[in-house]
Amino acid sequence: MPTVTHNILPTVLNTGILAPDWPAGFWSHMIIFVVILFLFVIFMAMGFIYFERRVISRFQIRIGPNRVGPFGLFQPVADVIKILIKEDIVPLNADKLIHLLAPVAAIVPAIMVFAVIPFQNGAALANLNIGILYIVAISSVSVVGMVMAGWGSNNKYALVSAMRVIAQVVSYEIPLALAIIGVILFAGTLSMNGIVLAQKIPYILLQPLGFLIYFLGSMAEINRTPFDLLEAEGEIVAGYNIEYSGFKFALFYLTEYTEAIAVSTIITTLYLSGWRGPFDSLPVLPVIWFLIKVFAVFALIIWVRATLPRLRIDQVMGFAWKCLLPLALINLLITGAQVVFWPNVSQWVFVGVNIVLAGLLIILFSRFFRTTGDKIEA
Amino acid sequence: MKLKNYGEGIAKGMAVTMKNAIRTPITTQYPEKKLHISRRTRGNQLVWDKDKCIACSMCARACPVQCITMATSRDENKKLKVDKMDYDAGVCIFCGLCVEACPQKCLYMDTDYEKAVYSRKKLNFTKEDILMTEKSKPSGYYSPENEAKLPKQTLLVDGKLWDK
Numbered sequence: 001m002p003t004v005t006h007n008i009l010p011t012v013l014n015t016g017i018l019a020p021d022w023p024a025g026f027w028s029h030m031i032i033f034v035v036i037l038f039l040f041v042i043f044m045a046m047g048f049i050y051f052e053r054r055v056i057s058r059f060q061i062r063i064g065p066n067r068v069g070p071f072g073l074f075q076p077v078a079d080v081i082k083i084l085i086k087e088d089i090v091p092l093n094a095d096k097l098i099h100l101l102a103p104v105a106a107i108v109p110a111i112m113v114f115a116v117i118p119f120q121n122g123a124a125l126a127n128l129n130i131g132i133l134y135i136v137a138i139s140s141v142s143v144v145g146m147v148m149a150g151w152g153s154n155n156k157y158a159l160v161s162a163m164r165v166i167a168q169v170v171s172y173e174i175p176l177a178l179a180i181i182g183v184i185l186f187a188g189t190l191s192m193n194g195i196v197l198a199q200k201i202p203y204i205l206l207q208p209l210g211f212l213i214y215f216l217g218s219m220a221e222i223n224r225t226p227f228d229l230l231e232a233e234g235e236i237v238a239g240y241n242i243e244y245s246g247f248k249f250a251l252f253y254l255t256e257y258t259e260a261i262a263v264s265t266i267i268t269t270l271y272l273s274g275w276r277g278p279f280d281s282l283p284v285l286p287v288i289w290f291l292i293k294v295f296a297v298f299a300l301i302i303w304v305r306a307t308l309p310r311l312r313i314d315q316v317m318g319f320a321w322k323c324l325l326p327l328a329l330i331n332l333l334i335t336g337a338q339v340v341f342w343p344n345v346s347q348w349v350f351v352g353v354n355i356v357l358a359g360l361l362i363i364l365f366s367r368f369f370r371t372t373g374d375k376i377e378a
Numbered sequence: 379m380k381l382k383n384y385g386e387g388i389a390k391g392m393a394v395t396m397k398n399a400i401r402t403p404i405t406t407q408y409p410e411k412k413l414h415i416s417r418r419t420r421g422n423q424l425v426w427d428k429d430k431c432i433a434c435s436m437c438a439r440a441c442p443v444q445c446i447t448m449a450t451s452r453d454e455n456k457k458l459k460v461d462k463m464d465y466d467a468g469v470c471i472f473c474g475l476c477v478e479a480c481p482q483k484c485l486y487m488d489t490d491y492e493k494a495v496y497s498r499k500k501l502n503f504t505k506e507d508i509l510m511t512e513k514s515k516p517s518g519y520y521s522p523e524n525e526a527k528l529p530k531q532t533l534l535v536d537g538k539l540w541d542k
Contacts, residue, residue: 059395063405307395308388366384 033125037114044294045257046076051295052302059306080250088246091154098152103244103251106145109138110258117265118193120275120286131192132184135266136177139221142255143169146230146240149252153243161230161239164313168220168227171320176217178328182210182335183270186347196274204271205351209331209358211271213324215300218267220316222259224301226308227316264297265290272297323365330361413532417518417525420472421488424465425516426508430484433458440479445469463505468498477520486516486524 050065050073057064065072090099116131118124128134143165150162184190186206187198204211220227231239241252268274268290277289311319334357338350406413424446438448449462477485490513495501510516518525 055399058403059399061398061401061404063403063407066407303392303395303399306399307391363384 030125037125038111041111041114041258041261042254044261045254046080048257048261048298049076049079051298055299055302056306059303083250083253084247086246086249088248089243091243093154094243095152095154098148099243100248102145102148102152103248103255104145105148106142106255107251107258109141109145110255110262112138113262114265116192117262117269118196118274119290120280121197122193123287124193127193128191129194130190132180132190132195132270135192135262136173136180139259139262140169140173142259145255149244150240153240155243157237158240158242161242165223165230165240167313168223168229168316168320171317172217172220172227172324175213175320175324175328176221178325178332179207179210179213179217180270182207182331185332185335185339192269192274196269196276199273199276201347201351202271202273206347206354207271207331207335208355209327209361210335211267212358212362213328213331214270215267217320217324218263219301219304220320222256222263224260225305226311228310229313229316260298260301261294264294264301267297268293322368327361327365414529415489415491416531417528419487419489419491419517420474420519421514421517422491422493423467423470423488423503423514424476424508425486425488425510425514426463426465426505427484427486427516428460428505428509430482431460432482433460434481436479436481437476437485440475442473442475443469443471445471446476460505463508465503465508466501467493467503468501474519483521486521487519489515489517489528 053075054064054072065075068074068078090096113135115125116128116134118127124131146165147162150158150160150165153159183195183203186203187195189195189198219225223230231241241249244252272293274293275286275290277286280286280289334354338345338353342350433448433450435448435450438444438446445466447462447464448460450458451461453459472487474487477487508514515528516524518528
């Protein structure tokens with residue numbers, strides 16, 4: 001990882017001058033970072049699969065995969081080899097082209113998110129000044145791939161799953177984006193690296209409610225428990241990827257975990273002060289801090305998966321529109337007021353105020369929003 | 379107003395899963411680690427004590443499925459001796475009647491449960507195959523004195539024994 005702070009993309013685009021601190025300038029930076037990011041995504045996805053299987057088995061008082069290699073570390077490798085040598089089956093009446101393109105359309109946006117994630121100070125593929133906006137824009141494009149898979153498979157279960165994905169992801173985009181605005185207001189920048197640099201206090205303390213909204217919303221975005229309606233085994237056999245096998249299925253599986261990594265890294269960057277930590281001026285330490293935080297966030301996601309049951313589709317939609325959206329708006333209002341009216345007050349005051357307000361609002365909304373019985377009372 | 383139903387159920391559930399996460403796993407890594415089975419198990423075959431046997435053929439007669447075939451003859455001292463003691467474990471229903479019928483208590487059920495073979499022919503045991511060995515110990519079935527010698531069964535509710 002380079003330790004230099006660079007803002008190369010605008011420099012090159014505007015002036016055509018090669019970045020001075022790189023041997024062959026801009027393109028070497030681009031190629032090296034793309035390779036690093038690809039390797040990062042692939043290895044992290046395998047690591048996350050292993051980590052999830054081990055951690056979830058601990059929650060279920062099991063041991064988990066431990067036979068292949070030391071501590072079962074090569075289990076994901078064995079799984080990858082197994083899945084890649086499987087036969088690629090295409091349904092007879094499937095829309096062949098869409099069926100083929102769907103996994104690609106799903107995985108490309110999921111990997112593109114990592115272009116703006118700062119692994120340490122300025123170490124990102126593109127240190128965009130609109131980083132978080134780029135992420136919001138790009139991260140929901142994966143859904144197109146899932147819808148293509150559901151439509152192209154010519155399978156009713158896949159289609160139902162795709163419909164659920166659209167409804168769910170489109171609904172949760174809104175509270176998600178509104179929760180991010182709270183962070184942007186405090187940081188005063190849209191750049192991911194700028195947001196990390198602005199976090200004297202981790203924003204999970206300044207924005208506890210925003211963190212909760214973003215966390216729940218992103219769980220729905222990446223279709224994890226308790227919002228994993230699209231692959232509800234008991235209802236719609238396996239979801240949009242039911243007609244997929246072999247390499248294409250592997251791509252969907254990879255997409256799922258890539259999105260989980262992406263969400264973990266974004267939460268780390270926005271709310272857990274990214275690569276910052278004690279001694280973060282030393283060469284490799286920021287990356288290690290970053291990875292530790294990413295795995296901690298993912299462990300929390302696994303913990304939730306191990307605990308909570310799946311919601312019904314009406315409960316999921318009701319939760320987004322009747323609970324998260326108004327909470328996100330109120331959070332935005334409070335944050336905006338704090339930034340505009342009290343810009344000189346110490347942020348530690350806001351920490352206390354916001355935690356108390358978050359608790360009160362959660363209790364208040366638990367009065368409004370009920371999932372008792374078999375109908376939602378709003 | 380009582381403060382309840384504000385989402386504390388989720389917190390309770392998370393606490394339960396976390397409590398389980400820091401427990402010792404109940405999984406036993408089978409071929410490497412084994413739990414002690416019941417001391418009165420009937421095992422997978424019979425164990426025969428050759429020296430105590432008086433060749434009375436009571437076991438063969440008690441067997442409801444005729445899986446024990448016994449042939450006896452008298453030696454020079456007019457004493458009965460066992461010529462043949464065939465035991466077909468593929469037919470045996472492990473009812474234990476032979477063990478209960480034995481007047482000398484020289485026939486036992488086995489403690490070993492790893493007796494899988496690839497063909498039924500390998501389950502036809504002769505008298506050399508059902509002798510007591512290091513692996514095939516007499517179980518405590520119908521024999522309290524053997525039961526006292528065997529280790530206590532590992533119960534999963536008894537958490538301390540998991541790792542032993």
